[in-house]
Amino acid sequence: MSSIQIVEVGPRDGLQNEPDIVSTADKLEMIERMIDAGARRLEVASFVHPQRVPQMADAEAVIAGLPDRKDVSYIGLTLNKRGVLRALATKEGGRRGVDEIGCVIVASDTFGQKNQGQTVAEGIAEASEMIRFARENGLIAQVTISAAFGCPFEGDVPAHRVVDIARAVLDAGPSEIALADTIGVGVPAQVTDLFGRLSDFVPADIPLRAHFHNTRGTGIANAWAAMAAGVRVLDASLGGLGGCPFAPRATGNIATEELIYLAERSGIAHGMDLDAAIAANRWMAGILGRELPSLVARAAA
DSSP states (O other): OOOOOOOIIIIIIIIITTTSOHHHHHHHHHHHHHHHHHOEEEEEEEEEOOOTTTTGTTTTHHHHSOOOTTTTTEEEEESHHHHEEEEEETTTTGOOOOSEEEEESSSSSHHHHHSSSSOOOHHHHHHHHHHHHHHHHEEEEEEETTTTTOOOTTTOOHHHHHHHHHHHHTOOOOOOEEEEEETTTTOOOHHHHHHHHHHTSOOOOOOOOEBBBBBTHHHHHHHHHHHHOOOEEEEEBBGGGOOOOTTTTTOBBBBBBHHHHHHHHHOBBBBOOHHHHHHHHHHHHHHTTTTOOOOOHHHTO
């Protein structure tokens, strides 16, 4: 483990479950602060219906205000082809827009229907079409298998189902495949097993990415297990913000500050500045009016 890439998902996954609407200006300030802290891939918005996720109603306004940095890649989450069309529209008229779209396939029928109105089979078909369509129109398209470690409604998700989903979507040519522990039920042994299974057949030129939530306190341990299994791209959210509007009792992502600390103290290059991330944490706490979950930031106080 010589280096990892940290994908900052705070502006989207971190904020989407916040009860009070965060202003467009504050979202852009959050993004700029995390770029200043070294983030070079950021999930900045999701193209979803504003009635479903009100916090993301200003997706286009956020994207229009993004810094035009050639060394930074911006990701927009899309759940269907309409979302891809909205992502493409952000680039019209020579505008920068988003660089990547993130597609989602939920690994259980019940959660998939609640989250995006799709069964597993429908999710595979929709995501595959979205990936092909995005690539044809010049967008990078990656995919996340959500609830890969457990479903809030069905319980355990069989490992073979996650493997089958990954095999099926490979034909569409995603740039990257992520496994997400959406409700934070996974443990390191599961992480080792699932990423090991995928490594057996996913080509080396398609990176695997890990996305962990810390609902039961295993998020950072799972991140370490993923790195040990060969994963070099990991999502994290400033301060440990996050949650899913459609997953009962789901809590935040692993904190960016804690992933930086883990990597730094383990001699793994990560390209980010811990002090700057902690400063961004304290600024964001002022915006939200409460202390953020990150223990590393609290310890540094």
